Amino acid sequence: xxxxxxxxxxxxxxxxxxxxxxxxxxxxxxxxxxxxxxxxxxxxxxxxxxxxxxxxxxxxxxxxxxxxxxxxxxxxxxxxxxxxxxxxxxxxxxxxxxxxxxxxxxxxxxxxxxxxxxxxxxxxxxxxxxxxxxxxxxxxxxxxxxxxxxxxxxxxxxxxxxxxxxxxxxxxxxxxxxxxxxxxxxxxxxxxxxxxxxxxxxxxxxxxxxxxxxxxxxxxxxxxxxxxxxxxxxxxxxxxxxxxxxxxxxxxxxxxxxxxxxxxxxxxxxxxxxxxxxxxxxxxxxxxxxxxxxxxxxxxxxxxxxxxxxxxxxxxx
Numbered sequence: 553x554x555x556x557x558x559x560x561x562x563x564x565x566x567x568x569x570x571x572x573x574x575x576x577x578x579x580x581x582x583x584x585x586x587x588x589x590x591x592x593x594x595x596x597x598x599x600x601x602x603x604x605x606x607x608x609x610x611x612x613x614x615x616x617x618x619x620x621x622x623x624x625x626x627x628x629x630x631x632x633x634x635x636x637x638x639x640x641x642x643x644x645x646x647x648x649x650x651x652x653x654x655x656x657x658x659x660x661x662x663x664x665x666x667x668x669x670x671x672x673x674x675x676x677x678x679x680x681x682x683x684x685x686x687x688x689x690x691x692x693x694x695x696x697x698x699x700x701x702x703x704x705x706x707x708x709x710x711x712x713x714x715x716x717x718x719x720x721x722x723x724x725x726x727x728x729x730x731x732x733x734x735x736x737x738x739x740x741x742x743x744x745x746x747x748x749x750x751x752x753x754x755x756x757x758x759x760x761x762x763x764x765x766x767x768x769x770x771x772x773x774x775x776x777x778x779x780x781x782x783x784x785x786x787x788x789x790x791x792x793x794x795x796x797x798x799x800x801x802x803x804x805x806x807x808x809x810x811x812x813x814x815x816x817x818x819x820x821x822x823x824x825x826x827x828x829x830x831x832x833x834x835x836x837x838x839x840x841x842x843x844x845x846x847x848x849x850x851x852x853x854x855x856x857x858x859x860x861x862x863x864x865x866x867x868x869x
Contacts, residue, residue: 553659553840555605558596561841562607562659570656570664577667579613579622582679584658585712586610586843586856587687588763589626592787593653594844602654607840608858609651610686611658611665612679621679622670623686627810628655629666643810650810659840661860671816674823684830684855685819687811688712693819695759695784695808696720702757702779706731708771709762710738710746712830712855713784717759718742719828729755731770737831737853750774759784765791768805769798777801784808832857 553562572578590607592598611624630637630645637645651657651665673682692713699705703726707714710732718728722742730738735746745752750773757780758771768791771781778801786809799805831854835843843856 564838569662572664576664578616579663581613581658581860583683584608584611584858585683589786591847597787606656606660607652608658610683612683621673623673624665624670625686626650643812684712689716690811690815692717694815695782698782699757704753704756706755706758708760708767714761715741723826763788765789769794772798779803781805834859
């Protein structure tokens with residue numbers, strides 16, 4: 553499924569199978585989760601994508617050589633030599649390349665990926681279960697770690713990432729207060745309270761998942777002195793001006809940019825002792841536009857998953 557121009561539907565096309573280069577794996581895609589970042593790319597809110605582009609960066613597939621399963625995340629390549637890369641901050645590399653944005657991604661039957669940036673998938677998870685972990689889980693986990701030891705955490709917006717993080721936070725003994733229009737979903741996934749108004753308790757930290765700048769100000773109004781507001785998305789509408797008194801008291805606002813491989817290792821290590829459940833809606837690859845529309849409209853609960861045609865089906869075809 554190919555993007556030729558921003559704000560245009562993806563086009564189903566037969567394109568040449570990608571060729572693996574030294575240090576890369578060729579993966580037969582099994583599943584690719586749909587991310588809000590994909591929507592920002594398709595809708596033209598993230599500038600300068602590779603065009604034409606195969607989107608998708610939450611990929612689970614099998615190495616065509618070994619048959620082993622691997623996951624491909626958003627961060628697809630870094631230079632390895634800049635000040636950021638050599639100081640444990642490869643997520644900030646100015647030359648970084650990103651799967652499904654500056655590299656072709658997983659809305660396809662095959663994808664090539666740098667083997668250094670792929671993660672082995674735990675046997676305990678099916679490919680469908682694992683694919684949301686490759687961005688919703690990884691980026692969310694990085695944001696969650698920035699909340700440090702906060703006991704009461706507000707989640708502003710409750711979608712694919714929040715459903716994963718709510719379960720991790722609950723297992724850590726944290727209290728999650730979800731500001732969402734889907735309170736029943738949030739409560740089912742582990743939130744202590746969910747609603748569309750102010751939470752009933754002051755917050756030690758807040759994570760803003762929704763790409764709505766005004767929610768940053770809302771969150772600032774609810775966090776205690778010394779609390780943090782963490783912006784977990786790659787794109788957000790403008791943050792309105794607000795009085796300095798909301799920030800005073802050593803409150804902080806910080807963004808989360810991309811991920812590092814260490815984030816991935818830490819999350820998958822955590823999942824050795826914690827089983828994450830996700831609500832998913834599965835679409836065939838050819839219905840990628842319908843999946844994006846469901847996310848765009850707000851009707852989707854949890855994660856949309858694109859399922860590529862099976863290897864058996866490809867062989868029969």
